[in-house]
Amino acid sequence: MLYDLHELQRSFLSPLAAFSGSNAQLLTHPYSPWAYTPLSKQLAAGYELLHRLGKEYEKPLWDIPSIEKDGKTIPVKDETVHHLPFCNLVHFEREGLKKKEPKVLIVAPMSGHHATLLRDTVRTMLVDHDVYITDWIDARMVPLSAGPFHLNDYVRYVEHFLEFLDDDVHVIAVCQPTVPVLAAVSLMSARNSPHVPKSLTLMGGPVDTRESPTQVNRLATTKPYSWFENNLIQRVPARYAGAGRRVYPGFLQHIGFIAMNPDRHMSSHYDFYNHLVKGQDDDAESHRRFYDEYNAVLDMPAEFYLDTIRIVFQEHALPRGTWEVDGEFVTPAAITKTALFTIEGELDDISGLNQTRAAQTLCENIPESKKQHHTAMGSGHYGIFSGRRWRNNIYLLVKDFIQKNA
Structure with a gap:
């Protein structure tokens, strides 16, 4: 049931994440007139942060050309x-x-x-x-x-x-x-x-x-042992190839990862927002690379x-x-x-x-x-x-x- 609720939440967040991502691009693209309006950097940074908090992370590529x-x-x-x-x-x-x-x-x-x-x-x-x-x-x-x-x-x-x-x-x-x-x-x-x-x-x-x-x-x-079995184990929803399989879901593991150092992650996201506002592209890209990997989890x-x-x-x-x-x-x-x-x-x-x-x-x-x-x-x-x-x-x-x- 918890896995199904998570999937329902994802279905609500996906349009918001897509909307935020599009707005972030609209406010930063050099050919967009909106990129030159007052507060455009602050708004774009907020939209990108919202996009990254709400999006679903796929398995990263090896990227070793x-x-x-x-x-x-x-x-x-x-x-x-x-x-x-x-x-x-x-x-x-x-x-x-x-x-x-x-x-x-x-x-x-x-x-x-x-x-x-x-x-x-x-x-x-x-x-x-x-x-x-x-x-x-x-x-x-x-x-x-x-x-x-x-x-x-x-x-x-x-x-x-x-x-x-x-x-x-x-x-x-x-x-x-x-x-x-x-x-x-x-x-x-x-x-x-x-x-x-x-x-x-x-x-x-x-x-x-x-x-x-x-x-x-x-x-x-x-x-x-029974606590782990009763509280952490879920069944895979019908939309996936492994429907019905008992798993320890990735989203629960991710919550556990964040809970180990919540202050560090909150500070990191705040710094990411400031990097975007100040135009510190290298630092912002470093944040993206880390969390693209960190947020991609598997069951x-x-x-x-x-x-x-x-x-x-x-x-x-x-x-x-x-x-x-x-x-x-x-x-x-x-x-x-x-x-x-x-x-x-x-x-x-x-x-x-x-x-x-x-x-x-x-x-x-x-x-x-x-x-x-x-x-x-x-x-x-x-x-x-x-x-x-x-x-x-x-x-x-x-x-x-x-x-x-x-």
């Missing part, structure tokens, strides 16, 4: 090379580049935002690596005939992609997938699979949420979300050694050949300090010479995989680690 390498511009083309019901495997082909470089699978989080949130991660990695990424599909677009999708299915998807990519793969898991990726590599190692990755880099993830609990962890542990399968709450945050099944995937116990100690690099942000308010580092202790049979840890001082959650600190510091460490274990 090229990279700069050795002083040359290398065209880049993204294409889906493998498809599963809930995920596409996307490859970024660097045209004309014949030199063989390390093959890297970036496992993006299924935690509300699209995989394009890792655009900066991908763009930076492309300079020295052959990059693939998991592009999770909005659950409201997956027909019921595809069946449910549990956390265990996520683990199997990772195994499947590693087998598809064959040998000599390096894996980077960002945030939420650190847990299922570590599980997948553990299971493959226990079976002596020939497709275990050469290296595994875990970045800012909830491997053991008993360490330095954050606001996210506390929410998951202060509410009973998560209910089974996956509820499994994550129970297994990762409430039962701590991975660090306690009680997690079973289709009858197989997940034992990180089984990993012996894959090198391990854990990365955390000092100021991460989503995955606290030592939550990711816990993987170092769990993977006790990896030789110390193949283990590495880095705490990014002054960095928050997003800073470890996007932005200046990522590009100028953390990436160089990841690059060296991959090359050392290639």
Whole structure:
């Protein structure tokens, strides 16, 4: 019912958003006489802000047309090379580049935002690596005939992609997938699979949420499992391909994102209005780019979300050694050949300090010479995989680690 009410609200807001967007253009276009009237900048700024608050945000494009390498511009083309019901495997082909470089699978989080949130991660990695990424599909677009999708299915998807990519793969898991990726590599190692990755880099993830609990962890542990199922799970409305599927809707997740830092978002929108009025186009465009990504959310399968709450945050099944995937116990100690690099942000308010580092202790049979840890001082959650600190510091460490274990 809540999802249906949300769709009804969207149907009312859409005409208002379109009207506001048109008026903003009318008051700013250089060939429009209205752009030269008194208060036109203030009115245009108000209309654009209203437009952006009311519009529906689609999945952003990857928008990586090229990279700069050795002083040359290398065209880049993204294409889906493998498809599963809930995920596409996307490859970024660097045209004309014949030199063989390390093959890297970036496992993006299924935690509300699209995989394009890792655009900066991908763009930076492309300079020295052959990059693939998991592009999770909005659950409201997956027909019921595809069946449910549990956390265990996520683990199997990772195994499947590693087998598809064959040998000599390096894996980077960002945030939420650190847990299922570590599980997948553990299971493959226990079976002596020939497709275990050469290296595994875990970045800012909830491997053991008993360490330095954050606001996210506390929410998951202060509410009973039934609260999440009864209050957050909705059925997809009839207008979508996944009609009837139980999901944790993107719009509810977005409300949660905003609620974590409401003052920051309010201040950001106020600054955006002032940038428009003052003609500070670069700052205004930066705001647009950020919120085009931040406001584009997807629905998560209910089974996956509820499994994550129970297994990762409430039962701590991975660090306690009680997690079973289709009858197989997940034992990180089984990993012996894959090198391990854990990365955390000092100021991460989503995955606290030592939550990711816990993987170092769990993977006790990896030789110390193949283990590495880095705490990014002054960095928050997003800073470890996007932005200046990522590009100028953390990436160089990841690059060296991959090359050392290639």
